Amino acid sequence: MDIALSRLRIDGRPESDPLDVCPDDRFCADNDAWRRLMTDFANALTPPLLTPARTGGPRAFYVGVETFLSAIDASAPHWRRGTEGPGTDSSRGENRFADGALTWTRLNLRKALPFGFELGTSVGFLPNSDYWTLGLEVRWALLEGWLSDDWWVPDFAVRGAVQTLVGDPEFNATVVAIDATLSNSIVVGDELELSPYLAGQLTWTFADTELVDLTPETNAFRTCVPEPGRPVPTCTAGSGDDFNNNVVFDSVRTTRARMVFGLQARYEVFTLTGAFGFDLVPPGELDQNIPDDIDRQWQVNAGVGLTY
Numbered sequence: 001m002d003i004a005l006s007r008l009r010i011d012g013r014p015e016s017d018p019l020d021v022c023p024d025d026r027f028c029a030d031n032d033a034w035r036r037l038m039t040d041f042a043n044a045l046t047p048p049l050l051t052p053a054r055t056g057g058p059r060a061f062y063v064g065v066e067t068f069l070s071a072i073d074a075s076a077p078h079w080r081r082g083t084e085g086p087g088t089d090s091s092r093g094e095n096r097f098a099d100g101a102l103t104w105t106r107l108n109l110r111k112a113l114p115f116g117f118e119l120g121t122s123v124g125f126l127p128n129s130d131y132w133t134l135g136l137e138v139r140w141a142l143l144e145g146w147l148s149d150d151w152w153v154p155d156f157a158v159r160g161a162v163q164t165l166v167g168d169p170e171f172n173a174t175v176v177a178i179d180a181t182l183s184n185s186i187v188v189g190d191e192l193e194l195s196p197y198l199a200g201q202l203t204w205t206f207a208d209t210e211l212v213d214l215t216p217e218t219n220a221f222r223t224c225v226p227e228p229g230r231p232v233p234t235c236t237a238g239s240g241d242d243f244n245n246n247v248v249f250d251s252v253r254t255t256r257a258r259m260v261f262g263l264q265a266r267y268e269v270f271t272l273t274g275a276f277g278f279d280l281v282p283p284g285e286l287d288q289n290i291p292d293d294i295d296r297q298w299q300v301n302a303g304v305g306l307t308y
Helices: 031-045 077-082 220-224 241-245
Strands: 009-011 027-029 061-071 101-112 117-125 132-143 155-166 171-183 186-188 192-209 252-267 270-279 298-307
Touching: 031 061, 031 077, 031 101, 031 171, 031 192, 031 252, 061 117, 061 270, 101 132, 220 241
Parallel strands: none
Antiparallel strands: 009 027, 061 101, 061 298, 101 117, 117 132, 132 155, 155 171, 171 192, 186 192, 192 252, 252 270, 270 298
């Protein structure tokens, strides 16, 4: 399922544009639908947190396959109009069977460094689409295993992460996250290590479009046949109105506050991690750029890998 921005358009005819925000005889960008689409999509693009606060020492190295799933309202107009796939109804301009969830899969590599630092990178893809992600993260474990006879302090780490979309020529989206994690390691039977963790997270979304043709079914050059040598197109065959149907959607800049619960199990070199993240408040309450009626969203993460 790919995003099709050309479907997010407003027709300038009075019956299609009751607010009269789009001139007659042309199409305009439906920026409200675009903002809603990117708000949902950004939740799925949020860098997952699949590690407790402890790094495992300066020689530790992790390689794993991770999946992060985000449910979406596939019946919402901005998803039906703004995507294309096997269920696309060309006559109505809608994707009747939009996916009910976005499920990314990625390969993640993390290398611990001295002084509690850890550097990670990842590459992922979205099945049934042309989309890929590239990710980078830096983590600093400030406290690891501080224990005395009188009191106990959990492991504590902070992380900065970024994940960006590649594969779509019409738009780009990047999500930046900063989080703080508390965790504790519990050894069971001298071999199995369980590490529950809790994290608070702030995310920022940056989404922009290139020049989008809202009428890809019409060739503006062929309907106009401009006169050669003129700096401004002068049509020799018909109207040049279709040249006005090329638009750039408004930039999307949003902020969200999230919380993450997770659990990691490690047996020798084998590592299994699961986490659940969700918005603390509806996105529109924290950021006026997000429509108020968008509900809180969640993300389920799982990863399996090897830690050396």
